[in-house]
Amino acid sequence: MLGWELPPFFAGGVGVVTQNLTAALANRGVELVFIMPKGPEGATSPHMRLLIGDVESERPMSAPPAPPLTEDQVVEELEPGKVVVRREPGGAILETWEVPSLLGPYAGPAEYEARWKEFAGDLRLGVEAARKRQRRVPGAPGPTGTAPPPKKKAGPLYGPNLLEEIDRFANRVVDLVQAEGIHFDLIHAHDWTTFPAGLRLREATGKPLAIHVHITEYDKTGGKGADPRVWAVEHAGLHGADKVIAVSQRVKRQCVERYFADPGRIEVVYNAAEGAKRKPRRIARRTPTVLFLGRLTLQKGPDYFVRAAARVLEVRPDVTFVIAGTGDMLPKLTELVAELGIGDRVVFAGFVGRDKIYDLYEHADVFVVPSVSEPFGIVPLEAMQSGVPVILSRQTGASEILRHVLKVDFWDVEAMAERILEAVSYPRLRAEISRRAENEVKRLTWADVAHKTEKLYRRMLDQPPPPR
């Protein structure tokens, strides 16, 4: 399996999905070797063999599987890139390292270049330091196969051009597989950054390739200004793969309509919900609170949320709107809030770490997902697990399967405002939705996703279907 990120090393949305999927597949007895471009020296995974196709270092790093994590060994992300791993019962922090999220599946080449320039000076120092360190202790795994010794500002070992990185990774993967003498039946590549690697490995080994489309360039850009270079990489993957896994019907449609992919080779496998992290606890409030949580980008539709808020406040001036998250639209949004004169009712909470997200849910009466274009969307599932009624954009993959939510079109600000008003006014509605939604989301399991995925693997290999 080829991926660009995997928690705790890079904890983006796709990383979380990949982590859950691989764990559930391993649970079914599917043996996995996971190759990613970057990770800490000696990094391991509890349920699969992890290989780092380090594109800068001379030699690959690999390590045997570590024992599975127990419940006390909490893995969490405090802020983007800063990861804390607790590996001792009781939660003592044993290792801390920073993983700058310069590279992520959401970054296009242009954004990547900008980020690179911003961090370049700092990074060059880091690269040098890391190289020196590597020469001193080449590839030494930590005790019990855990993460490398703590180091501040280890820095990312990436060049300034994302497309070059992707290409280098593709070559590196083939070398790595051959050098390590890895035997496998099938290749599974996650998102465009690993498609070239998947294609080259398929070419080199003749093994069938499944590509997993979690997001397309069209979703990232809200349909405007898609990068033709990214499109070309996606296009090549969609046409060169033996099977395509799309996380929703809308992603499948995009693959067909925007990339002219063969619909017969695309299978929809929806994501599932992670096990609830915390028991929901409703906090009694005097005034209703409505929550937005997500990156403040065009794709997530925060501006529609703000406009709907203004409409709601015309009728119910006592409602508080919380916007949690950060992103390039923040300045525009603060301006819009000022322009609409609702600054006293809108709170910008900034970036909120995963451990604090559940506090937000507990204080929210309604959770709004106004996404313009969302391939799937795990976040509404988390809100449902936490007992918060969700108003969900129909332009999300998740809305194709969720029933115990209120659905709106992202552009229909009037309807969005009405649903917010209604959810705020009718406590029984919230209670009933929240009760039924918690049940609904419980039925969306990674075990099911893994079962469907294994079934697809076996079809690709002409094997009989797996048991349930």
Place this chain on the structure above:
Amino acid sequence: MTSVCLYLQIHQPWRLRRFGAFDIGKGHGYFDDEANRTILQRIAALSYEPTARTLTKLAREHEGAFRCALSMSGSAIRQITEYAPSALAAFQELVATGCVEILAETSHHSLSALFDHAELDAQIDLHRQLVEASFGVTPVVFRNTELLYSNALEARVAGRYAGMIVAEAPTSGRSPAHVYRGVGGTRLLPKSERLSDDIAFRFAEPNWPEYPLTAAKLAEWIVARGGDVCGLFLDYETFGEHLREETGIFQFLEAFPGAVLEAGADFAMPREVLERTEPKGVLDVFEWTSWADQGRDASAWIGNPLQDEACRVLYKLLRRTKIRDDDPALLEDLRRLTASDHVYYMATKAFGDGTVHDYFSPYESPYEAYIVFMNVLQDVQKRLGLPALTFQG
């Protein structure tokens, strides 16, 4: 000899339009006239009119040996009158054969039997007046909305009717092939559920071992089962709408009377059966029973917090409006809201499992149904000049 009692139910609600939170207090109408007209005209063409003509033909052909009963909610009669006058004429022609009995029910297909007995009486009166005006006959057998029945209801209507139509559920453990008596003495005619459902649900089911169902086969089963009566109670739309013409349902209907008579049974209207048949025993029914959903109880309409609140607020506003007695238009709007359909759409118990609730609902979810209904009630509150409603969890 077994008497076959074929009773067909006709009902159409006034569906609400998508009345949003911002519509409250703006003087907007509540009902989706366009949707109601379109749906009614479609069903009239597919089912009401062709079935009425077929029944009329059968009544004439068999010279009175074929007879049946219709129950038409007031809201159905009024929409048919307004939107499908030729279907109304077909029904009038059918009733004029003298072979069809029209049953008493509530004017607005309401759940007033569960919530407000004064309103129940008022709606039964309204319905009687409408049936008299439209068809020139006076109903003598009562049929409550969705065959909801309990001792409490029977006590309320005892002595006023020649009898009542009930679901099979109240006879649990006893054969539905007989007439029974309620604790207050009202004669009760039960539904023969299995034989009715053979037509309604299994007729067009190719995986059913008995498929295809012929009129002769069903007649044979009715006679073989025996008993005094066979209550075949069906949704009228079974003929032509739920089961389209292509399924052969009309050929079945045309062949049915001849097959029954030939097999050695006869047809009777409910009032005839109830008058001449000795009750087989007393039915003591504490909990509401009905002909709907798995439980054959009232859980399709009451029991979830949304439905209960919607009904509570609705009947409160209805009582206030009646006490004021100065706004007949508002009273009519509220009565249209008493139709059981509105709370049926709010059922969450099986939402998403592809049940009949989903089939009949004009809404995307039960939550939408509740929201629209409550928004309308908030608007009613404003029309009454009362302070805005607030709701507790």
